[in-house]
Amino acid sequence: MNACKRYMRLYRVLAAQFFKTVMQSKVDFLMGLFGFFFTQIMGIAFLYLVFDQIPSLQGWTLDQLIFIYGFAQIPRGIDHLLTDNIWLVAWRLVLNGDFDRYMLRPMNIFFQIIAEKLQPDALGELLVGAILVVRSLAKGIVTVDAAHVVLFFVSVMAGALIYTSIKLFFAALAFWLKTSGPFLQVAYQMSDFAKYPTEIYAKGVRFLITWVIPFAFVAYLPASFFLKSGAGAGVIGFEWVIAIVFWCIAYYVFNRGIRVYESAGN
Amino acid sequence: MGRLLKIYMPFASNELKRQLAYRGAFYLFIITSLFSSFISYYLWMAVYGSSGQGVLGGLTQNEMVVYIFMVYVTSSIVTVSLSTWVSDDVVQGTVAMNLIKPIDYRLSLIAKALGRVSFQFLAPAVFVWIGLEIYKVTVLDMAPVSVMGVVLYLFSSGMSFLLFVLFDFCFGMIAFFTTYIFGLRMVKEALLGFLTGQLIPISFFPEAVQRVFGFLPFSSMIYTPVMIYLGKYTGRTLAFMLLRQGIWVLALYGLGSLIWKMVTKRLVVLGG
Numbered sequence: 001m002n003a004c005k006r007y008m009r010l011y012r013v014l015a016a017q018f019f020k021t022v023m024q025s026k027v028d029f030l031m032g033l034f035g036f037f038f039t040q041i042m043g044i045a046f047l048y049l050v051f052d053q054i055p056s057l058q059g060w061t062l063d064q065l066i067f068i069y070g071f072a073q074i075p076r077g078i079d080h081l082l083t084d085n086i087w088l089v090a091w092r093l094v095l096n097g098d099f100d101r102y103m104l105r106p107m108n109i110f111f112q113i114i115a116e117k118l119q120p121d122a123l124g125e126l127l128v129g130a131i132l133v134v135r136s137l138a139k140g141i142v143t144v145d146a147a148h149v150v151l152f153f154v155s156v157m158a159g160a161l162i163y164t165s166i167k168l169f170f171a172a173l174a175f176w177l178k179t180s181g182p183f184l185q186v187a188y189q190m191s192d193f194a195k196y197p198t199e200i201y202a203k204g205v206r207f208l209i210t211w212v213i214p215f216a217f218v219a220y221l222p223a224s225f226f227l228k229s230g231a232g233a234g235v236i237g238f239e240w241v242i243a244i245v246f247w248c249i250a251y252y253v254f255n256r257g258i259r260v261y262e263s264a265g266n
Numbered sequence: 267m268g269r270l271l272k273i274y275m276p277f278a279s280n281e282l283k284r285q286l287a288y289r290g291a292f293y294l295f296i297i298t299s300l301f302s303s304f305i306s307y308y309l310w311m312a313v314y315g316s317s318g319q320g321v322l323g324g325l326t327q328n329e330m331v332v333y334i335f336m337v338y339v340t341s342s343i344v345t346v347s348l349s350t351w352v353s354d355d356v357v358q359g360t361v362a363m364n365l366i367k368p369i370d371y372r373l374s375l376i377a378k379a380l381g382r383v384s385f386q387f388l389a390p391a392v393f394v395w396i397g398l399e400i401y402k403v404t405v406l407d408m409a410p411v412s413v414m415g416v417v418l419y420l421f422s423s424g425m426s427f428l429l430f431v432l433f434d435f436c437f438g439m440i441a442f443f444t445t446y447i448f449g450l451r452m453v454k455e456a457l458l459g460f461l462t463g464q465l466i467p468i469s470f471f472p473e474a475v476q477r478v479f480g481f482l483p484f485s486s487m488i489y490t491p492v493m494i495y496l497g498k499y500t501g502r503t504l505a506f507m508l509l510r511q512g513i514w515v516l517a518l519y520g521l522g523s524l525i526w527k528m529v530t531k532r533l534v535v536l537g538g
Contacts, residue, residue, distance in 0.1 A: 031449030039456040182294035200312035
């Protein structure tokens with residue numbers, strides 16, 4: 001319990017430092033935010049143009065697809081906000097030996113990595129996600145009752161954990177490969193597949209994004225639970241199982257990686 | 267001309283060599299860039315399946331397959347992040363070194379870009395292209411592209427390349443005013459995805475929007491060469507499209523020179 005309190009206090013201290021740097025360069029912050037926000041808006045504009053041609057896509061209406069799209073942004077944004085520093089491990093912290101500094105402090109190493117940086121650009125994604133989910137609520141296409149509201153937050157957290165696990169796993173490969181940025185990039189980009197109903201993909205692709213790099217569990221599968229009344233809540237439970245399994249694998253690999261880390265330089 | 271080549275070719279060949287040295291990372295990058303092509307492929311197949319119509323936005327389902335993958339090939343010939351090079355040079359101050367050398371900074375960047383796209387084209391794009399042609403003939407039952415079609419396509423893509431790098435040079439000039447162009451670059455990429463026809467054929471936009479796009483240089487970057495490849499332009503339309511590309515190349519060249527003159531006047535570089 002004490003350890004938990006200590007880490008929470010540390011996180012506050014580190015995050016406060018970070019906010020100071022953000023406030024120092026407000027323009028940069030606003031431009032990054034705007035950049036991510038704008039990119040997401042374009043994704044929606046694309047859907048509108050496509051649906052100009054068709055009434056529904058394999059049984060899904062435009063409003064439903066917009067909900068899936070928006071819902072997908074929220075776990076993505078949460079992970080992006082909190083754990084963006086993992087990218088640096090993949091790209092250069094291991095390669096240039098800067099990872100040393102984490103090994104020297106008496107704190108959990110993963111904690112140090114994520115506490116070092118908050119990524120305010122992610123607010124752009126969260127904003128778009130929130131707007132689109134609220135829009136769907138106004139349209140009355142999502143089921144709203146106490147259970148669904150609670151499960152919404154439960155699912156979003158599991159989704160963010162899946163994102164973090166996938167990032168951590170591929171970043172940890174850097175301990176063996178020195179830099180694993182490109183691999184992480186490939187894996188992360190797979191999440192783009194999950195923005196649309198997975199039924200449109202060929203079997204192999206569907207298998208890949210459901211079971212190997214399980215982004216379907218972040219976006220499409222839970223989102224469809226909120227859309228269809230009467231669908232089982234089991235999918236959210238399953239999302240958590242997937243999240244925990246992938247987290248354990250990623251964290252295990254990460255810890256093994258730390259043991260083979262040999263720093264750099266002469 | 268010969269002298270120019272002698273001065274600027276090393277920039278191109280050096281970039282090519284650098285790319286060859288780091289090709290591992292590059293191949294993975296290729297995989298990710300093909301992802302989005304495959305996502306649009308599956309999405310469009312589902313769209314055509316759901317529409318019950320053979321032709322959407324003036325393209326048949328088979329033509330759409332060609333469109334999607336030729337967009338991939340074309341963007342590897344055309345797009346290169348020249349503005350990143352400019353902003354790196356400005357932020358690190360190395361642009362000063364380029365100012366004192368007796369070379370044209372912009373030409374050296376374009377030569378470097380040429381080296382980069384040669385690699386992008388040779389390493390993966392040409393194989394995607396050949397694969398597409400084989401797929402077209404064996405599975406889709408379409409006629410292979412004519413020699414004339416290839417020549418016109420490559421000519422048009424070459425102009426698109428010039429158009430793109432000249433535009434991106436102008437965009438990179440923003441780095442002289444703010445050091446954080448990451449956000450702006452994202453906006454640029456998202457916008458270009460639409461304006462160039464990369465995400466969705468321009469014929470899918472409402473009539474009025476299409477007319478506005480006609481007055482912008484962006485549709486000439488990717489949409490025009492791909493439509494030429496599909497054989498959608500013939501005779502006078504074709505000549506007009508190529509002429510429009512040429513005019514934009516000249517216009518953006520002029521604009522770039524103008525901005526460059528303006529910013530170098532007020533440039534301050536610290537240290538030495």
